[in-house]
Amino acid sequence: MKKSTLLFLATLVAAVVARADGKLVIKGSDTLGAKLVPQLAEAYKAKNPGVSFEIAAEGSTTGIAAIIDGTAQIGMSSRRAKPTEMSAGTAKGVTLKPTIVAFDGIGIIVSAANPLAKLTQRQVEQIFAGDIADWSAVGGTPGKISIYTRNTSSGTYSDFKALAMKNRDYASSSQKMAGNEQIAAEVAKNPSGIGYVGLAYINDPGVKVVAVDGKTPTPATVLDHSYPYARPTFYYTNGEPTGEAAKFLEFTLSDEGQKIVRDVGFVSPPKS
């Protein structure tokens, strides 16, 4: 038998062993990975004691990249894969397959001390793009607006640009935060602050959600797409998932999994 054949078989066996130990590697979106997926993992482990999880929530970009590189079985993403990512996957023999696991609404939050209650879509775009820099321009208490956004590896960062800003750039003065919780915390202590967070974080202490064109993010407005900043969130896999990844995906979409989805603050996708 040739050396190369032996090497291939050894690699195959090692791979099978790695999967057989029941470890599930999940990487990607902070929106999904900060609260929802860890809770799903805990519930899943309770029913499947032999399974362990490695969860890294460092942004959707890292999740999709991990599927392309083969370093994770599930990539969490709060945005769709870009054509260049699709192309990169194809080049490596990877077919990026999205599965909707929950819906989210990106809520616009301000400090609870801020009297502002509503904005228009145009005003949201102008504030985050830097065209409007003072609260008085949108009917608020005069003062410089402090903008908090996610960092550039975040799916929410690019989703918000697409959904709310016509893909314009954020104001150069905007401050980039690592996660939803950080944004909520900063806005809570800054009466001049404004930011955006996923549905799961709109009730964080010290912040309040602002209506956009008269709509606030609720399960109903997210599902019927009437809230302008609603979006699906995904598990990305390499083609149809197999093994533990398939089982975990199935669990996520089950009634038990979707109850956790709702409890955390997301919206369950409608049943087909």
Place this chain on the structure above:
Amino acid sequence: MFNLKFSRIALLGGTMLLASPLVAQDSGALIDLLVKKGIVTDQEAENLRADLSRDFANNTSAGKLDLSSTDVSFKLSGDLRMRYEYNDQVPELATGAAALNNETSRQRFRFRLNGDVLLQKGWSAGFALETAQTSDSANQTFTGAADDYGIFLARAYIGWQPNLNWNFVLGKQKNPMYATDMRWDPDISPQGASEIYKYFTGAKDTFEIRAMQHIMQDNNEQVAGPLGRDTWLFEQQAVYTHWFSPENLSNAIFALGYSAYNQSNIPSTATVTPTNSPINSAAYVGSVRAQDYLTFAGEVNWANVRGEGTGFKVYWDSSYNTTGATRAYRVYGLNPALFSKGSTAWLAGIGYSYGTGKVQGDYSAKLDYRSVGVTATDPNTNDSDWALSKLNEKGWKLALSYNVNDFTNFNVTYFDTQILQKGMTFSLGNLDKSQELLVDLVVKF
């Protein structure tokens, strides 16, 4: 809920989307509509989006590009020209001019690649790469032993157009001035800054103020006197455009301008010899003053004169150097007694065309006559082809162009010139006569 009618609509919509990867990026709104109407589920929509995106990514070059989100558009364009060039020049030997190799024929090519990025908020940036380093020609002669050739940066600019009225550009840029090749070789990309203010009066009239500060020569400030000062060319124009009718594209353009250099310390001797050769590919160092040009150029275009797509034009250019006599004496060392016609240059031409030069079968013909005094235009910027860039010449230029297809032109250009005023000893003005023939095949992309 699916029903037969909706299923067929969804199938038709999906088939249409999948039929062309180019529309994949525009399909989001339609998929959203299908979801909102309940024709497809959210998950089915995501599967369709992923298929379209994958198709777009794998089957189009655009899908593999990852441009910055600040780019509104990124345009790549260029051309490749193959040229046969023949010229015959006869120097005025009586003046002591050196005998030339009278006949020259060359096979040359020119490659240009332009990248123009339109950014948000009215900003833009761009570059151009081309063969050959001289500012007034990107031609590269096919030389010996299957040589390879260099590529040079011919443009690099940043632009800002805050509104329809103002436009600012910094860097090495397309020439913003209105002029014929009598004053500005079309191959030259000025470097420095330019500003344009446009004022619209109704739909038929536009009034523009154009200004340019062109860095002609960067000198070493450690050197005392004029040789140590940077040389700038300042040119400004008032350009008026009148459209006779918005429907038929007939118009008239009038451009009145003034240009001058900043250098002022002219050596007082009459025997100054410029350090550099007085041709337009190399700027003067130091004593370049005494170039104060009043210019007037324009054109009148009559559209559809002999049926749809045909056009007839009359065009002109002129230049008068108000300090021409001083320049002739102090810079070129010419005898003032011989200097009488040197300060004025003029050009008059006619043209006839069919189409815009972008469609197979389009053609155009232009014929002009010009007379260029020895100090009447700037030898740093005049056309490098007409009279082989010499001044003190008069003569013809005939240019014919035919579109072989939508992206390929076959061009023939012929120049015939003779000396304007005999007896000038300076090498810039002692060409007795010249002929030049250029035969080009140009592919644009």
